[in-house]
Amino acid sequence: MRSGTVFTQGLRQGLGDDPFWTVEAVRQVRYHVVSSNGLFEPGNSALLTGCPDAPMSAGDRRLIVIDQNVDALYGGKVRAYFTANGIDATVIPLRADESVKQWDAVSQVVDAMNDFGIDRRREPVLAVGGGVLTDIVGFAASLYRRGTPYIRIPTTLIGLVDAGVGVKTGVNYERGKNRLGTYAPATATFLDRSFLRSLSLRHISNGLAEILKMALIRSEDLFALLESRGVAVRADRLQGTTEELAGAADAIIAESIHLMLEELQPNLWESALERCVDYGHTFSPTLEMHALPELLHGEAVVIDMALTTALATLRGFVTENQADRVFHVMRRLGLPVWNEVLEDPTLLQEALRDTVRHRDGQQRLPLPIGIGRHRFVNDVTPAELSDATRLLRDRAPADPSLVPEQVGA
Known part of the structure; x- marks a missing residue:
């Protein structure tokens, strides 16, 4: 019998001699996160040999689904890389943004896989693009x-x-954020910061929101790094154009990924519903879908974090000085602290009810304790949400020290 499998046979009590069987099995999960800048440079072999579970060599085929915007910028380089290494690549450009993150887009990819005649054992599909x-x-x-x-x-x-380091997949359904989805780890994720040089600062800020999330709930040191170097690193698009900026960008990305994986690994299938990485994701799914296409994902998350920071301040978990530091860093990173959707109290209450359904009947709402720690609560009331909204609105006016090319850039 294979290790990790339990197979028993017995007689069901009260049902005479009718047999029954119980099958228990454990499936090992392993995936790789590989950092390699200049992934599609001709001499870079990371894609060929960097993942021991999915090597590529001359004569192999690969189906590559690429975001159509990325294809316009890098498509020629991507195709040239595979040609140079003798890989028969079929490249499928796909529109991929939140407004089309629906079943139709999934169907297009399934059609491409079917037309390609993919060998599901040894021809992994390559997905080149953003989180969507x-x-x-x-x-x-x-x-x-x-x-x-x-x-x-x-x-x-x-x-x-x-989006690249966890195991969840999903698409939206009606107004439900990622309402359809699976737990399906990629064989590998390859991280290449050089792609970020072509992003707008708004999209850099969008990613910094998720890094800030990990700082606020797990690491005061990471928060201090964002506080001191975040503006410069953002302006540099994490390219490390100087030794100091390279060191800061490396530290920010590596620490945020390490903290994220540290939280995800023991609970990949979310059997435990108290997840600190859900910070910023209590109200934001409803706010994001309601405000489409105005808010990017990270912008909705940071508004959620701003609201719950205000809530934690009212409860005495966060001091006013700490809250001021948090709001200041949010603004300095080019992120919105306020959106008019917060003016609708029924929307916030609807968002909380939807989250309760998602978390098995309890709020399990992570709130910050100071900066870098957290606790879970289950007793947030509509009155508290209204008070937190008013507190946040009082602190929402634009910060004059906000860097240029801010949220709308």
Whole structure:
């Protein structure tokens, strides 16, 4: 019998001699996160040999689904890389943004996989794009023949530090954020910061929101680094154009990914519903879908964090000075602290009710304790939400020290 499998046979009490069986099995999960800048440079072999579970060599085939915007910027380089290494690559550009993150996009990827005639054992699909693209491809791959391997190559900061390192896939359904989805780890995720140089500062800020999330609930040191170096690193698009900026960018990305994986690894299938990485994701799914296309994902998350920081301040978990530091860093990173959707108290209450349904009947709402720690609460009331909204609105006016090319850039 294989290790990790339990198989028993017995007689069901009260049902005479009718037999029954119980099957228990454990499936090992292993995936790799590989950092390699200049992934598609001709001499870079990371994609060929960097993942021991999905090597590539001359004569192999690969289906590559690429965000159409990324294709316009890097498509020629991507195709040239595979040609130079003797890989027969079929490249499928796909529109991938939150407004089209629906079943139709999944169907397009499934059609491409079917037309390609993919060998599900040894021809992993490559997903090249932001978090929306990798979510769509991952979901399609998890469904095709009940599970086809795939590889993620995120091209946005939010993809590098958040969407690219977990195991969840999903697409939206009606107004439900990621309402359809699976747990399907990619065989590997390749992280290449050089893609970030072509992003707008708004999309850099979008990713910094998820990094700030990990700082506020897990690491005061990471918060201090964002506080002191975040503006410069943002302006540099995490490219490390000087030795000091390279060191700061390396530290920010590595620490945020390490903290994220440290939280995810023991609870990949979310059997434990108290997850500190849900910070910023209590109200934001409803706010984001309600405000589409105005808010990016990270912007909705940071508004959620601003609101819950205000809530934690009212409860005495966070001092006013700490809250001021948090709001200041949010603004300095080019992130919104306020949006008019917060003016609708029924929307916030609806968001909390939806989260309670998602968390098995309890709020399990992570709140910051100071900076870098957290606790879970289950007793947030509509009156508290109204008070927190008023407190946040009082602190929401634009910060004159906000860096140029801010939220709308």
